[in-house]
Amino acid sequence: MLDLNIIRTQPERVRQNLLDRNDSADSLDSILALDVQRREILKENEALRALRNATSKEIGRMPDAAAREARKAEMREVGDRISQYEGELTRIEAELDRLTSTLPNLMDPRAPIGPDESANIVTRIEGEQKTFDFKPREHWDLGPALGLIDFERGVKLTGSRFYVLNGLGARLQRALIAFFLNLRQAQGYQEVYLPFLVKEQTLFAAGQLPKFRDNLYHDAEEDYWLVPTAEVPITNLHGGEILDAEALPRRYAAYTPCFRREKMSAGKDTRGIKRGHQFDKVEMYTFCAPENSEAEHQKMLADAEETLKRLGLTYRVKLLATGDTGFGARLTYDLEVWAPGCQEWLEVSSVSNVGDFQARRANVKFRRERGAKAELVHTLNGSGLALPRTMIAIMENYQRADGSIIIPEPLRAFVGADVIEARG
RNA sequence: GGAAAGGUGGCCGAGUGGUUUAAGGCAACGGUCUUGAAAACCGUCGUGGGGCUCGUCCUCACCGUGAGUUCGAAUCUCACCCUUUCCGCCA
Numbered sequence A: 001m002l003d004l005n006i007i008r009t010q011p012e013r014v015r016q017n018l019l020d021r022n023d024s025a026d027s028l029d030s031i032l033a034l035d036v037q038r039r040e041i042l043k044e045n046e047a048l049r050a051l052r053n054a055t056s057k058e059i060g061r062m063p064d065a066a067a068r069e070a071r072k073a074e075m076r077e078v079g080d081r082i083s084q085y086e087g088e089l090t091r092i093e094a095e096l097d098r099l100t101s102t103l104p105n106l107m108d109p110r111a112p113i114g115p116d117e118s119a120n121i122v123t124r125i126e127g128e129q130k131t132f133d134f135k136p137r138e139h140w141d142l143g144p145a146l147g148l149i150d151f152e153r154g155v156k157l158t159g160s161r162f163y164v165l166n167g168l169g170a171r172l173q174r175a176l177i178a179f180f181l182n183l184r185q186a187q188g189y190q191e192v193y194l195p196f197l198v199k200e201q202t203l204f205a206a207g208q209l210p211k212f213r214d215n216l217y218h219d220a221e222e223d224y225w226l227v228p229t230a231e232v233p234i235t236n237l238h239g240g241e242i243l244d245a246e247a248l249p250r251r252y253a254a255y256t257p258c259f260r261r262e263k264m265s266a267g268k269d270t271r272g273i274k275r276g277h278q279f280d281k282v283e284m285y286t287f288c289a290p291e292n293s294e295a296e297h298q299k300m301l302a303d304a305e306e307t308l309k310r311l312g313l314t315y316r317v318k319l320l321a322t323g324d325t326g327f328g329a330r331l332t333y334d335l336e337v338w339a340p341g342c343q344e345w346l347e348v349s350s351v352s353n354v355g356d357f358q359a360r361r362a363n364v365k366f367r368r369e370r371g372a373k374a375e376l377v378h379t380l381n382g383s384g385l386a387l388p389r390t391m392i393a394i395m396e397n398y399q400r401a402d403g404s405i406i407i408p409e410p411l412r413a414f415v416g417a418d419v420i421e422a423r424g
Numbered sequence B: 001g002g003a004a005a006g007g008u009g010g011c012c013g014a015g016u017g018g019u020u021u022a023a024g025g026c027a028a029c030g031g032u033c034u035u036g037a038a039a040a041c042c043g044u045c046g047u048g049g050g051g052c053u054c055g056u057c058c059u060c061a062c063c064g065u066g067a068g069u070u071c072g073a074a075u076c077u078c079a080c081c082c083u084u085u086c087c088g089c090c091a
Helices: A004-009 A011-020 A027-061 A065-100 A139-145 A151-157 A168-186 A200-206 A231-235 A290-310 A357-362 A387-397 A409-415
Strands: A121-126 A190-192 A224-226 A242-244 A250-259 A278-288 A315-319 A331-339 A344-355 A365-367 A378-386
Touching: A004 A011, A004 A027, A011 A027, A027 A065, A121 A290, A139 A387, A168 A190, A168 A250, A168 A278, A168 A290, A168 A378, A168 A387, A168 A409, A200 A224, A200 A231, A200 A357, A231 A250, A231 A278, A231 A378, A278 A290, A278 A387, A290 A315, A290 A331, A290 A344, A290 A378, A315 A344, A331 A387, A344 A357, A344 A387, A357 A378, A378 A387
Parallel strands: A190 A250, A242 A365
Antiparallel strands: A121 A315, A250 A278, A278 A378, A315 A331, A331 A344, A344 A378
């Protein structure tokens, strides 16, 4: 959520931001008009309420019954007018909320300006794209061949874009989760285990609702929503709280499955396990003071990169353009890992500084010192990492000519094997 | 799922229609006293919105949430949510 005061005082900045994001700026003028209306009515309504409060007190002290009744009649009329104004206010505020809650965050000026992903900038490539003396196979070929991935049975159980992991396939994923969480802990993130079902307000605070309703799974019976990322529950861990300055930064790491309807990317990446309706992820999340969010952003990016380095995977860092940056983010780096089988750079992490955007929606504040005014914190989130695509990268990068896959050293203890052997 | 009790500021807790401007206490913070500390005493001590004369200012809202009754609601009515205890069920 943007600060209404910024919308009011710097409307042109907000308008330009919407245009840079390749978003519509149509609602802006309505918002400004509603804001003026709201304050006019509020002012008059408050004057009436003040009058009624004062008069009601008088009535309580009046000894004369007739005079009392006359005053009551007057106040009945005032009450009617208050009701009218409040009906108006309710209507205006609902509309104002509806419109402002769909405005995206203001971009960091360092983000390249451009309408879509074509304007993203690759800032670095770390490592060499591996070469093979045979033609590397794609994971959708290798996985079933080694008995790691079973696409048919996933479809049988649920439908398209669901799959089953078997044996060492399942074990490899579990190993990655344990490896990630241990690394996060060493990097200063506290592990949390969270509900995978949340209520509507939790999704609103994280910025998923109302705008991205179509991409979420919802249980109508209980009015619960399946989390699309751990970012959603973590954002609300401190919802409505005022944190002590000494408690910041607060860094969390959580493993959760993520559920996405993928309505917005229907038809894209249907092959393999790159884009399912359910996938696992370890997420990093930080609450900090505003002046520290840039440093925390760099730390989180470095922490995510460290994961890929330890796994010996080649990756590149992208700075996302205005038109490709997520709704709540001010600045986002994507990490993309090289998959030599399908010959693609796969996004395994997205590391964003969200500023006070989610903190305002979730009402998370901190106090610099006793007696100081509570201020909104900044929040940051980053994948650390998405599991299926990391699995793809490992399978495709560590495959050998005979069809077997070497397990990267840091995972061996967790998997309990050094190699996934080809089947006879 | 059933029954009962409950939900008031950071915490405890009073408040059943108007002297409440949410009492009182605890904790915290500032001060006086003290060689220092404790004690005692004095003071400060919620969030959000709006206004202008921008202040140690005025005003509105908020006592789980939402409606309702009333000139006036923390207080009365209705619905819902949550917590605790007991019962049932269950990994």
